[in-house]
Amino acid sequence: MALMPYRPKDTAWWQVLGDAGFWLMPIVSITGALLLSLIYIPGLPALTIHWPALVMIYWACYRPQWQPTGLVFVAALLCDLLSGTSLIGITALIAVLITTILRSQNKLFLALPFWADWIIISFCIFIWRGFEALAQGLLLGTWPGASVWFTSAFVSALAFPLVALVLSPLRRAAFRF
């Protein structure tokens, strides 16, 4: 509640609704990312950008108060269910772990220049994909090729500035409202 803009007691209903809107931003953006990851474009490899991971990481770094850990868990679980992976819960496990670490460093991310944030976040995306590959190898007995793992993580890391570009006006809207 601390991150909600301060409102006096006689706040109008539309302003209260606006406050609720800020809390909805992560939910809506993660849902959008989930659907985006499902859209099928023939000819493009399926293992491309991990949109839900990027959005969850973004909110964990810059607005952790808007994205409770429970929301991360549910969103990641939906991601597993919709993606058809046989390891249901793996994304939830990794997402909760990584976002918990990132949200604790929220002040650092706000203080550092964006390029430094990008490097740290790229590293996290590589770890995210690495954990997924490790879990798959250990539990299913099939190790994904290094090129698949690297390409997927690299392309996702490259796409992070785009996610930041789209979500940063939403994040900053809290200060202007």
Next chain:
Amino acid sequence: MSLKFRQFALIAIPLRSAVAQISVGLLLLSALVLMFVARTHADVFSGLRMSLTRMADPVLIAAQEPVEMVESWFGNLQTVAVMQMENKALREELANLRQWHAEAVRLDAENRSLRALLQMKQPHEITSTGGAVLADNGTSFGHSVIVSVPEDFKLRRGLVAMTGDGMVGRTVDVAPGTGMARVLLLDDPVSRVPVMLESTKARAILAGQSNGALLLEHLPGEAAPLVGERILTAGDDGVLPSGLPLARITRIDGDRIWAAPIAPLNRLDWLRLVDFGTINTLAKPNFQAP
């Protein structure tokens, strides 16, 4: 007031921190339990998966329109020269197919007479339908697609998904009455199909490797696989008919035999779902006293 607040803060702040830490621990534990349950009871999540997919269905269908529009733009960019070349190739293929058609008619007649001779029961009626590929998972190393078929088609798990080239996967989750099915493609890491080599009929298991490659496992030592050789379904599992082309051997590294799917799995626009029914075709012997 301030003393009470201070006393409250002394308890509340560490309590909140402890609850936050415990909740993270509980969520991690829940994720681990889910992974275990999903591995042992995969069916539990099947219905939930298809319900979620149905909810996402309108968005996916709407998203297909711009994709198809862009595809058609690129299609229109084909030059006349390319079309002429294609036309020539198609004419040659047509002539070739006419010859094969005549051969197929002859073989069909021969097959019918042999079946009658062996008193073979007619195989289960084969039903099939076509469907558009709506979605592809892009968040994990697995590979499956969502297919939308006519709602009146009787969907069930284990239907064979095919393209014109051959088999590409099997339905694993279905939402009966909605026309939505999830097809597990051959290169998914959990995909295992009993297969045989085309030349020697040596049996093996075709395992998905998640990067578009397939690995031939448990091939007998005496089998002599050849690079370029086709891999067909063996039909030993009683689910798939034998003889469906699946893949082609691409590389042999000692004991490891690599194959590539016969159809491009990342360019699937349409799929045909085929219900081969039961595979047992031999009738009970009908011995009669002379």
